Amino acid sequence: MLEIRDIDVGYGGLRVLQEFSIRIARERPAAVLGTNGAGKTTLCRTLSGLLPVRRGQILFDGEDVTALGSAERVRRGIVQVPEGRQVFPEMSVLDNLRLGAFVHGEPSREEIAEVHALFPILAERSRQNAGLLSGGEQQMLALGRALMTRPRLLILDEPSQGLAPKAVDQVGEAVRRIAARGVAILLVEQNLALAEMVAEHAFILETGRCVRDGPAAELLSGDALAKSYLGI
Amino acid sequence: MHGLTRPLLVSLVVLAAALAAVPLLNEYVLYVAMLAALFAILAVSFDVLLGFTGYLSLAHGALFGVGAYCCAYLTARAEVSFWLALPASALLTAVIGALVAVLAFRTRDLYFAVLTLGIGLVGHQLFLVASGITGGIGGFVGIPSMPEIALFGSPSQQKLVVALIGVWITYLAATAFVRSPLGVACQAVREDHVLAQALGIRIAVARLSAFVFGAFFAGAAGALFATFSNFVAPESFAVLAAGFQVVVLVVVGGMGTLWGPILGAVLLTALPESLRVASTYSLLAYGALLLAFIIFAPRGIAGFLIDGARRLRSARAGREPSA
Numbered sequence: 001m002l003e004i005r006d007i008d009v010g011y012g013g014l015r016v017l018q019e020f021s022i023r024i025a026r027e028r029p030a031a032v033l034g035t036n037g038a039g040k041t042t043l044c045r046t047l048s049g050l051l052p053v054r055r056g057q058i059l060f061d062g063e064d065v066t067a068l069g070s071a072e073r074v075r076r077g078i079v080q081v082p083e084g085r086q087v088f089p090e091m092s093v094l095d096n097l098r099l100g101a102f103v104h105g106e107p108s109r110e111e112i113a114e115v116h117a118l119f120p121i122l123a124e125r126s127r128q129n130a131g132l133l134s135g136g137e138q139q140m141l142a143l144g145r146a147l148m149t150r151p152r153l154l155i156l157d158e159p160s161q162g163l164a165p166k167a168v169d170q171v172g173e174a175v176r177r178i179a180a181r182g183v184a185i186l187l188v189e190q191n192l193a194l195a196e197m198v199a200e201h202a203f204i205l206e207t208g209r210c211v212r213d214g215p216a217a218e219l220l221s222g223d224a225l226a227k228s229y230l231g232i
Numbered sequence: 233m234h235g236l237t238r239p240l241l242v243s244l245v246v247l248a249a250a251l252a253a254v255p256l257l258n259e260y261v262l263y264v265a266m267l268a269a270l271f272a273i274l275a276v277s278f279d280v281l282l283g284f285t286g287y288l289s290l291a292h293g294a295l296f297g298v299g300a301y302c303c304a305y306l307t308a309r310a311e312v313s314f315w316l317a318l319p320a321s322a323l324l325t326a327v328i329g330a331l332v333a334v335l336a337f338r339t340r341d342l343y344f345a346v347l348t349l350g351i352g353l354v355g356h357q358l359f360l361v362a363s364g365i366t367g368g369i370g371g372f373v374g375i376p377s378m379p380e381i382a383l384f385g386s387p388s389q390q391k392l393v394v395a396l397i398g399v400w401i402t403y404l405a406a407t408a409f410v411r412s413p414l415g416v417a418c419q420a421v422r423e424d425h426v427l428a429q430a431l432g433i434r435i436a437v438a439r440l441s442a443f444v445f446g447a448f449f450a451g452a453a454g455a456l457f458a459t460f461s462n463f464v465a466p467e468s469f470a471v472l473a474a475g476f477q478v479v480v481l482v483v484v485g486g487m488g489t490l491w492g493p494i495l496g497a498v499l500l501t502a503l504p505e506s507l508r509v510a511s512t513y514s515l516l517a518y519g520a521l522l523l524a525f526i527i528f529a530p531r532g533i534a535g536f537l538i539d540g541a542r543r544l545r546s547a548r549a550g551r552e553p554s555a
Contacts, residue, residue: 048430074432084431088423090414090488097418098413105430106413149431 001026001184002047003080007056009039009046016042018208019056024153029175029185031195031216034205037100038219044157048080048185049073050200060153068170075103077152081159083141086180089131093122096130096141100148107148117143118177135168143174153184160191172197196220239407242457247400253395254389261463266460268501269395270453273402275481275493276476277449282479283487284410286422287340291332291348294355295447297469299325299454304372304464305365312376314459319453322448329447333440340425352471359466371465378459381444391460398456403447406490409445418442474516481516484525486534497512542543 002024009017024030034040045051047058049070058066067074088096097115107115113221119140125133130141139159146154156175158162160168168191169229175198189195195202199216212219257265278292299321306317324441336347359366366372377387384390409415417438420428425435458464465475485496500521504514529535 005522007261050426050429071432071434072427074430079432080430082427086427087426088427089421090423091419092492095419098416099431099433102417102420145431 001061003059004047005057005059007046007058009042009051012052013067013070016208017046019212020205020208021056022203022210022213024184026152026182026184026188027152029187029198030201030203031187031189031199032203032205032210033189033195033220035190035193035219037207038205039207039208040190041157041170042208044080044082044155044188045086047078047155049057049078060201066129067154071103072118074149077150078155079146079149079151079153080155081146083161083193085159087133087138087145089128090129092127093130093133093141096145097122097148100152111148115147118147119144119174134167135163137172139163139167139171140174143171143178147178150228153186155186155188157188157211158190160189160194161185165193168194192220236404236408236411243400243403247396250396250478251393254392255385255437256446257392257494259388262392264502264505266392266395267390267505268498270457270460271481271501272399272475272494273395273449273453273456273479274499275485276399276402276406276495277315277453277484277495278478279445279482279487279490280406280409280415280418281442281446283484284415284422285418285439285490287337287350287439287443288345288479289336289443289446290345290479291336291351291355291470292446292450292472292478293330293469293475294352295325295329295450295471296454296457296474296478297359297466298328299451300458300464301359301366301372301454302303302451303455303458304375307376307459308372308374314376317459318452318455325454326444326448330440331446332447335413337436337439337443345401349471350476354471356466359404359469366466369466371456371463373463375415375458375462375464377462390491395456395460402452403490403494405449406445409442410490414438445489464531477518479552481520482532483530484521484532486532486537489532489534489538492532492534499533 004022006019006021007017008015008019014024020043022032032040032043042051044054049068053066058074060078064103065076066077071218088099096110098107121137122141122144123217128209130138133141159171163171172194175185175187179198185198187195187198195216202213202216202219204219205208253411268441274292274296281287281289300323303317306312306320309312312320332351332490336344336487339347379392380387380392384393395437410418417428417433419432421435428435457475481496481500482493484495484500486492503550525532
């Protein structure tokens with residue numbers, strides 16, 4: 001599904017990701033776990049084509065997408081939900097959803113109805129400005145908007161950030177439902193609770209390198225070593 | 233889902249009311265109302281860029297001038313019919329607008345404003361220097377009037393009717409544009425261009441289309457201005473004349489609503505004209521108004537009206553249960 005081979009990414013003289021490699025399969029939702037500054041957001045932005053790769057390759061379904069721009073990657077189904085549950089606050093909930101479908105043109109009624117069925121709150125608040133939603137609802141909207149893009153790989157950058165535990169559960173439940181529809185999931189997080197709910201495979205990211213990986217159940221539950229990496 | 237029926241009906245009613253008032257106005261009021269309508273076309277088209285896409289351009293007045301000189305040249309020198317010159321001027325202005333946009337969109341925010349300020353200044357200088365086409369500082373004299381449309385009444389009444397229909401077309405086109413996927417993409421660019429990019433929106437295409445849309449209607453307004461005045465001179469299109477004025481109209485009327493700028497254009501053209509202080513203090517008054525609105529009412533007149541309507545509605549809703 002997605003294979004990252006030895007990529008180097010940085011800003012100016014700073015190297016953030018170094019010889020970073022992971023492989024993700026569609027049927028096994030994956031999590032990349034790391035602390036602040038480990039390079040999580042840099043990884044997400046690189047996968048979306050918002051940051052250039054200095055070295056290495058990104059393969060999506062066997063095709064080299066390293067040189068493609070962000071619009072073309074979205075068209076192929078690589079979709080990111082950016083960090084900080086970003087919505088367009090001064091636009092209606094419905095227009096936010098329409099924007100998700102932008103690369104495919106105007107969304108059909110069915111597509112919107114499908115997202116509304118998954119997140120009923122978005123139907124209720126359809127005409128309201130997205131900035132008026134609660135934090136959890138905004139994250140639902142960001143997920144719903146990503147679904148409108150018809151993703152094949154959904155990259156989630158710290159979706160639990162700043163959310164109450166109950167809202168984190170709701171997000172986890174939503175991500176599981178999305179995964180059940182055959183969408184590959186790459187969750188990039190420092191919150192173990194959400195990763196445990198969602199991921200089957202986990203990678204530990206430390207100062208720009210993947211230092212460990214394995215089945216999420218082994219790596220996360222009661223593994224003192226993994227927890228020490230995360231400083232928890 | 234995003235029906236245009238309501239804006240179409242409401243704007244038709246407003247247009248009909250305005251047209252019904254035309255026979256009641258004297259020559260002077262007809263003239264002022266015609267100017268207000270032309271500025272409304274400029275302001276609505278400019279709001280697509282400023283209010284909906286989030287870019288402050290100071291080159292809009294120069295584009296207005298491009299349309300005016302183009303129409304002047306086509307009708308007076310090339311003897312093209314006005315009804316052909318009008319769309320041709322709008323199209324040419326759109327093309328020039330696209331070139332300006334490609335240059336200006338290399339920047340954002342303050343840098344964009346400063347760069348378009350430079351383009352506005354250059355445009356004004358070009359109108360002065362290219363005297364072979366524009367008549368230079370002396371202005372372009374002898375622009376033919378629009379062909380008679382006897383149905384619309386006297387010549388002054390005809391001008392106002394055509395200008396009002398122009399406002400109506402501009403308003404509808406702008407409404408359709410901002411609700412289209414491209415227009416929604418423009419608003420996404422305004423709110424967060426990185427997030428917009430992450431969704432696969434080609435922000436270069438979105439903002440370019442907003443700029444070209446504005447340029448097209450600025451060109452059309454310029455063409456109407458030229459044929460209505462029979463004379464145009466560079467000072468009308470200076471950055472501190474039309475370029476700055478259109479910013480004030482939109483900010484005072486209400487950015488991001490398409491009807492607000494129409495209100496702004498009507499009020500700010502009619503008030504100083506009727507107070508007869510137009511020439512002496514108008515720039516001072518414009519500056520002061522702009523300051524006052526940005527500090528105290530950044531959402532403009534439209535903001536007041538929307539809040540007022542909401543308060544009225546909730547007050548009524550509050551009364552109903554007890555009744």
